[in-house]
Amino acid sequence: MSREGLNRRSFLTGGAAAIGGAALALGGRAVWDEEPVPMPAPDAVGQATEEFRGIRQAGVSTRPQAFASFVALDLRSDVDHDALVRLMRIWTDDIERLSQGRAPLADTEPELGAVPARLTVTVGYGPAVFRAAGLERLAPAWLRPLPAFTVDRLEDRWNDGDVVLQVCADDETTVAHAVRLLVKDARTFVTVRWLQRGFRSTPGSTPPGTTMRNLMGQVDGTRNPDLGVEPELVWQPDGASDALAGSTSLVVRRIAMNLDTWDELDRDGREKAVGRRLDTGAPLTGRKEHDVPDLDAVDANGLTVIAPFAHVRRARDDEHPEQRFLRRGYNYDEAPAPGELSSSGLIFATYQADVDTQFVPIQRRLDELDLLNEWTTPIGSAVFFVPGGARAGEYLGQRLLES
């Protein structure tokens, strides 16, 4: 019976499951008025939670929730080390409660706080936090704006920031409420610089484990590392210094898609531009999404099947396997500008242990030659240090701020 129970439980999407009448399946009396089988609770999506406490922050290796808001904030001029500690204490308490479905103390809409929906809030720091805290000596060398790329058309309204909140949940009302509460509780410390809202598929919309599609129709994010096998691609080791243990970095690039010109390209041209099939996401040299692209394969004419300019070739350098990172992107779709049909794109959010050695070389290669550049334009860019998580009794950022 336990194995059966496990099988059933593994099918349930949420944490809560009403187990009823399991004995029936073993040949017990049929009591028709009882629900004879375990079913997901009707609010399983809303009541599921993610763990907040730990040496690493949640929201990085967490299976991506359906919705995300990225909020960049600027520190007010009088914020110093002590003020940062106060802010982090407030946010730690808020985030812990919200993520567990318990309304924070200052929550004026506690009913909106009762649907955690796997909420995670991930806090990141720009260079200004290290300056304000008097900890410039601890700021990683890569914590600065990315080098300029020729494809960039950056707009200042989507760039940089002193602090970032990545707020993710499987319910958009939950995200809106958490953002409002966290910004409100920080109003004496920070002002809002920019806010980007994104989405993926709804839970239950596609089978679990399906890689998301972006609004160009591509399977997006296939080649994510397995952090169980290669945690060092994202995380500073648990045994690193207090300032670094469990930390990582977040790059947020806002990538506009020119769907009007993309529409002019036929299906074959689109697949050649990426090097993958549109239907399955498989490389043009393979059959399944996760097949490894064969960059040397040639067709009957002796040309490489995956073209020199294809995105998968340019994004990949098998001689430098460290040049990989965790992608955790979200689609955006806003009201079109006057005369336009749409305003769509991708919030390209990536996590990596070191921006300079992992992220920048790939972007340089893509900047030099990547056919996708024809239809995509980076219009925003920001880099943040993501401090380690709060273990029991700690506040977020404590090990760094007390270093």
Place this chain on the structure above:
Amino acid sequence: MSREGLNRRSFLTGGAAAIGGAALALGGRAVWDEEPVPMPAPDAVGQATEEFRGIRQAGVSTRPQAFASFVALDLRSDVDHDALVRLMRIWTDDIERLSQGRAPLADTEPELGAVPARLTVTVGYGPAVFRAAGLERLAPAWLRPLPAFTVDRLEDRWNDGDVVLQVCADDETTVAHAVRLLVKDARTFVTVRWLQRGFRSTPGSTPPGTTMRNLMGQVDGTRNPDLGVEPELVWQPDGASDALAGSTSLVVRRIAMNLDTWDELDRDGREKAVGRRLDTGAPLTGRKEHDVPDLDAVDANGLTVIAPFAHVRRARDDEHPEQRFLRRGYNYDEAPAPGELSSSGLIFATYQADVDTQFVPIQRRLDELDLLNEWTTPIGSAVFFVPGGARAGEYLGQRLLES
């Protein structure tokens, strides 16, 4: 066994359900490698569909999907009756296919069209459609901008429109893709005037049948009519003229919420302003959400429990039971303006048979005296005629356009 099967099916949220090993529950052999119980398909939310064909359009009495985009379009100057017919033929084919999860003919991202997620697209007409079609004689008298209310602070960027598309689905990628395709296919006929994106709770976030909450934390939309009992509140009769049969009207009001000043109000003050409890949504004179408010009940001091200025009292006129309509609203939450903490509100979308006799009198009363006016401001307003649906072989709007 059939009854058991029915019970199980009624639990499933989507249309598709994998029925396996039902015999087990009746005492059959335990085949452990088979999934012994019927479970919702893992993509049940994405594969569920709503019927497109019928004398009434879908998206009105349809149980509200989680996401909506309202797109107002303006006709290009050369659009005449014939052009409108062509546009409606194109859209009818597109909408029927999208709503059934079959990619339209001109769909350049067919994979995004394969997740219907209960998609509905509801088409409405402003006065300009009747003019362009030479059918002004058939335009309802109420088809014009609402009278000016003193609480209004309308911004032209959210007002009016010649045509509206209400695009709803349980997956936001589905909505984005449908909007893009429908606008693209209409580009020679129309330009985008405004687009408003809204959300409710994700499927599975709250138990089925739960009334949505707005971003002020209130249960919002309790008093919706039962269209099975009172269809005439929304629909023109099936036996009406061809131009009217199965038609209705859509009012879209964009209501900004001033959450900063709302935050200054305590819980008791908030409940008095609305006349309902924040936790359950019950009227202050009742225990449950759907209890009828007792407007005459007095407290120990002889004062009415539901105050003279309370929203539920002002919105209600029991002497004029025809002054009701169907609310089908969505929350919005946008990036805040510089210096602001948030930009949130409600896309207040209502359906009614007659705008002048059902919608306007209520708004007049609320305009005169409604405490909620302190924290809510209408910033956009539009009124549309929603033609009857397309029966088999018809295109949307056909019975009107050929009248």
